Amino acid sequence: MLEQSDGKIGYKEFLAIMLLTIAAKLVHTSPTLFLQDAQTAAWMLPLMSLLVVAAPFWLLLSVLRKTGKNLNETIYYLAGKPVGFILNFSLFVITLGGATLNSRSYVDAMQILYFPRTPQVISYAVFVGIAIYIALRGWESLGRTSTLVVPIAGLGLLTLLVLSAREARPAFLFPLLGRGIPALATKSVVFAATYADLLVLTAMAHKLRSHGALKKGAVVGLIVSAVLLSLLLAVYIMIYDYTGATGVLYPFLQLSRSISLARFLTQVEGVFVGLWALVAVVRTSIYLYMTAVIFGATFRIREYEPLVIPLGALSLLLGLLPANPVVNTMLLRYGVLYNATWPAIILLPPVLWVLHRWRCKQIA
Amino acid sequence: MITVPFTFLTKILHKPTSDQKGRQKDHIQLEKPLTGDLAQDLEVIKQAFHSPRNQDLSIRSQRYPGLTKAIAIVYLEAMTNEKTISNHVLRPLNSKQIAGAAKGTLDTIAALLEIRSKGVRTYIEAVEQILTGRAVLLVDGESEALQLDTVGFSHRAVEKPQNETVIKGPHEGFVEDAKTNRSLIRKTVRDQNLVNEAMVLGKRTKTPVQIMYIDGVANPRLVEQVKQRLSDITADIPNLSVLEQYIEDRPYSILPSVLWTELPDRASAFLREGHVVLIDNSAGCLIVPVTFWSFFHTSEDFYERWAYANFIRIVRFIALHVAVFTPAVYIAFTTYHAEMIPTDLLLAIAGTREVVPFPALVELLIMEVAFELLREAGVRIPSPLGSTIGIVGALILGQAAVEANLVSPILVIVVAITGLASFALPNVSLGFAARLARFTCIVFASFFGVVGIGFFAAVGLAYMSTFKSFDVPFLAPIAPNYCASHDMVIRSPVWKQWLRPFHIKPQDQERQAEPEPSNK
Numbered sequence: 001m002l003e004q005s006d007g008k009i010g011y012k013e014f015l016a017i018m019l020l021t022i023a024a025k026l027v028h029t030s031p032t033l034f035l036q037d038a039q040t041a042a043w044m045l046p047l048m049s050l051l052v053v054a055a056p057f058w059l060l061l062s063v064l065r066k067t068g069k070n071l072n073e074t075i076y077y078l079a080g081k082p083v084g085f086i087l088n089f090s091l092f093v094i095t096l097g098g099a100t101l102n103s104r105s106y107v108d109a110m111q112i113l114y115f116p117r118t119p120q121v122i123s124y125a126v127f128v129g130i131a132i133y134i135a136l137r138g139w140e141s142l143g144r145t146s147t148l149v150v151p152i153a154g155l156g157l158l159t160l161l162v163l164s165a166r167e168a169r170p171a172f173l174f175p176l177l178g179r180g181i182p183a184l185a186t187k188s189v190v191f192a193a194t195y196a197d198l199l200v201l202t203a204m205a206h207k208l209r210s211h212g213a214l215k216k217g218a219v220v221g222l223i224v225s226a227v228l229l230s231l232l233l234a235v236y237i238m239i240y241d242y243t244g245a246t247g248v249l250y251p252f253l254q255l256s257r258s259i260s261l262a263r264f265l266t267q268v269e270g271v272f273v274g275l276w277a278l279v280a281v282v283r284t285s286i287y288l289y290m291t292a293v294i295f296g297a298t299f300r301i302r303e304y305e306p307l308v309i310p311l312g313a314l315s316l317l318l319g320l321l322p323a324n325p326v327v328n329t330m331l332l333r334y335g336v337l338y339n340a341t342w343p344a345i346i347l348l349p350p351v352l353w354v355l356h357r358w359r360c361k362q363i364a
Numbered sequence: 365m366i367t368v369p370f371t372f373l374t375k376i377l378h379k380p381t382s383d384q385k386g387r388q389k390d391h392i393q394l395e396k397p398l399t400g401d402l403a404q405d406l407e408v409i410k411q412a413f414h415s416p417r418n419q420d421l422s423i424r425s426q427r428y429p430g431l432t433k434a435i436a437i438v439y440l441e442a443m444t445n446e447k448t449i450s451n452h453v454l455r456p457l458n459s460k461q462i463a464g465a466a467k468g469t470l471d472t473i474a475a476l477l478e479i480r481s482k483g484v485r486t487y488i489e490a491v492e493q494i495l496t497g498r499a500v501l502l503v504d505g506e507s508e509a510l511q512l513d514t515v516g517f518s519h520r521a522v523e524k525p526q527n528e529t530v531i532k533g534p535h536e537g538f539v540e541d542a543k544t545n546r547s548l549i550r551k552t553v554r555d556q557n558l559v560n561e562a563m564v565l566g567k568r569t570k571t572p573v574q575i576m577y578i579d580g581v582a583n584p585r586l587v588e589q590v591k592q593r594l595s596d597i598t599a600d601i602p603n604l605s606v607l608e609q610y611i612e613d614r615p616y617s618i619l620p621s622v623l624w625t626e627l628p629d630r631a632s633a634f635l636r637e638g639h640v641v642l643i644d645n646s647a648g649c650l651i652v653p654v655t656f657w658s659f660f661h662t663s664e665d666f667y668e669r670w671a672y673a674n675f676i677r678i679v680r681f682i683a684l685h686v687a688v689f690t691p692a693v694y695i696a697f698t699t700y701h702a703e704m705i706p707t708d709l710l711l712a713i714a715g716t717r718e719v720v721p722f723p724a725l726v727e728l729l730i731m732e733v734a735f736e737l738l739r740e741a742g743v744r745i746p747s748p749l750g751s752t753i754g755i756v757g758a759l760i761l762g763q764a765a766v767e768a769n770l771v772s773p774i775l776v777i778v779v780a781i782t783g784l785a786s787f788a789l790p791n792v793s794l795g796f797a798a799r800l801a802r803f804t805c806i807v808f809a810s811f812f813g814v815v816g817i818g819f820f821a822a823v824g825l826a827y828m829s830t831f832k833s834f835d836v837p838f839l840a841p842i843a844p845n846y847c848a849s850h851d852m853v854i855r856s857p858v859w860k861q862w863l864r865p866f867h868i869k870p871q872d873q874e875r876q877a878e879p880e881p882s883n884k
Binding site: 005009010012013110114115123126127130133134137138140141142143144145147148149264265266267268269270271273274275276277278280281282285 | 696697700701703704706707811812813814815816817818819821822823825826827829830835837839842843844845
């Protein structure tokens with residue numbers, strides 16, 4: 001054997017996965033949620049939320065560095081078996097919920113905009129099927145695929161921004177603070193859930209080449225994602241105004257429809273739709289894979305990769321339940337998922353950190 | 365007690381047939397050492413070759429005045445150069461005189477011959493040597509024989525390669541002779557560390573394969589792995605094209621994991637990077653391990669100047685994407701995203717498609733299949749009839765199909781451009797992969813339009829990212845990221861390429877000294 005593959009990924013791959021999971025949030029429904037509450041100041045939310053999550057994540061990373069384990073193992077190690085199981089299982093439920101709501105919102109967008117006559121079950125099954133195929137190729141493959149997808153997607157995004165610049169009106173950003181600082185502050189706590197993906201990804205902390213890769217990937221990934229999210233939100237507001245943008249369900253796809261390349265090519269949407277599909281399916285496969293990882297870690301299953309298939313099927317069945325995109329986005333994503341996630345991000349790391357200190361003292 | 369009938373049964377079931385028995389007996393006899401009794405030794409070898417039934421085995425046995433003992437020279441007529449035997453073996457034996465008691469020992473005979481010789485101790489060795497085209501010289505009373513280097517196959521002279529043509533650079537190609545091929549490589553790699561190890565493959569037919577690598581550059585574990593895969597082969601290997609299918613990583617994949625090239629300069633370049641090259645009597649060689657870029661590059665990319673080389677590479681990169689995606693994009697746009705096509709063009713397409721009774725997909729498949737037929741026929745057709753292909757292709761398929769309202773003119777353009785692009789791909793395997801991928805992409809696009817193409821790209825990238833050739837990731841050094849000189853779609857100037865690619869784990873990682881920034 002020339003090189004025995006250790007199944008681990010490095011900083012670049014991890015960063016790519018971070019960007020695909022967090023920064024790519026803005027190409028599906030999430031922006032509507034931001035806009036609804038913060039209005040013209042929505043673009044500040046990602047940056048403020050980043051400040052909110054900075055301390056918890058710092059604590060989390062330092063605990064992980066000291067224990068040298070992944071998130072789920074650390075939870076079991078510090079909280080003991082029964083409590084650890086409850087915590088891990090709730091993490092699994094949140095991840096599965098996130099994966100399901102995401103894939104559903106992608107399939108909704110596909111259906112509403114392009115394939116209105118295709119039965120939803122079929123397009124959903126194809127979508128999840130492809131995501132399962134990609135996820136089954138393993139963690140290394142996800143890292144490598146992400147490193148290939150991120151530059152392509154970044155190029156597409158840049159083109160879109162440049163082409164849509166003509167339509168942007170900076171005046172729409174005012175009043176700068178929207179509904180005022182108190183409203184923003186409360187929202188920024190709820191929207192800490194935007195960065196929940198890092199918490200989920202630390203379940204694979206042991207499959208990174210070093211703790212440095214995790215730390216660097218996390219820091220750079222969070223900052224770049226926050227800046228991108230904020231930039232794209234600002235662009236949406238500048239183009240549609242906040243009232244308009246709140247009503248647009250798929251602002252990215254809508255934006256790609258409104259731009260044109262000179263007079264001859266008045267519609268270049270197809271290119272962006274292709275990129276969107278590419279990002280969507282890879283992103284879904286990352287979520288499905290992480291669901292399997294956390295499920296495996298919770299129930300201590302060593303061979304967790306094949307679990308992607310049953311969990312993907314489960315996610316497909318659950319995803320068919322919401323009656324329509326509005327229920328999916330407004331009620332389930334915002335009402336349930338976000339409100340279940342932000343306490344987890346803000347509370348879990350300090351709890352782990354305290355437990356770790358207490359444990360160290362006990363041993364000493 | 366109970367086991368007795370069972371053992372009896374198994375004996376009956378596994379009773380060897382008389383044919384098998386005979387073969388086993390032969391084999392056991394061949395494993396034995398030479399006896400030294402000339403007549404008996406000759407008899408065993410004759411039996412092994414079914415002589416005198418088999419006309420090809422030649423035995424020249426006679427006494428020579430200078431020698432005290434009888435000798436015999438055994439060889440296969442069609443594989444040896446008889447001139448060499450008569451000039452460099454028989455003549456010296458006839459004319460030269462030896463004095464003293466040493467007359468007729470193996471060493472003295474070997475010293476007489478004007479040809480390279482080596483000792484052989486068993487029948488099987490002797491038979492193997494005869495099979496490779498060497499002559500075996502047996503001496504009465506000696507339990508060792510001499511193998512004489514008299515190999516003489518007929519083969520072409522070194523010619524221009526048929527499939528890999530270059531404008532600038534060497535025009536020599538490998539021929540169907542291992543020795544010539546090796547000399548072609550040695551001509552460009554003047555390195556005492558260039559090692560050539562020989563291995564004999566196969567149980568029945570013995571195929572010699574040469575493993576070439578530069579010691580100190582190629583990773584020893586890689587060499588070991590190549591040897592391991594070769595030694596696992598028990599089947600008969602007629603040539604390298606079949607060997608390729610025995611040693612590749614994933615036999616069912618559409619992606620190739622071994623590179624076949626006809627160019628000695630290309631093989632040398634790979635040797636210098638730390639790859640392993642396999643050579644036998646085939647008009648080409650196999651290179652392992654490979655990455656996507658090995659198939660994408662040509663030797664000319666390094667001979668042209670920086671700007672020109674990168675220009676042709678970008679063209680080729682576009683060609684690859686055109687070859688895979690164009691028909692799918694046509695289907696996606698005309699079927700699902702008609703608004704993407706500029707209005708005037710859309711109206712023009714709609715106008716020409718109005719009279720065509722088929723949906724775009726059927727139309728496309730008719731044309732694609734026709735094109736593939738044309739291509740295959742073009743390869744198989746005897747060359748005097750070659751011009752008919754052009755007439756059939758251009759007139760009947762291009763013009764008449766449009767006039768008969770079978771296909772629309774725009775589609776002819778789409779298929780023609782796709783075909784042209786696939787011809788621009790430098791490697792046959794990559795071309796096949798692109799053609800197969802194209803049909804897969806058409807299926808995705810016909811179901812889900814541009815979204816389907818996005819899905820196809822995702823699946824393709826994920827698949828390629830895990831594909832490996834001898835443990836080297838196919839998309840290295842991009843994914844996973846490895847240190848290497850910049851040489852993928854765009855290459856840096858040759859003097860800046862001072863690093864060997866790290867993904868093949870070369871022992872010596874630097875090609876040359878790091879150029880100083882102020883140097884150029």
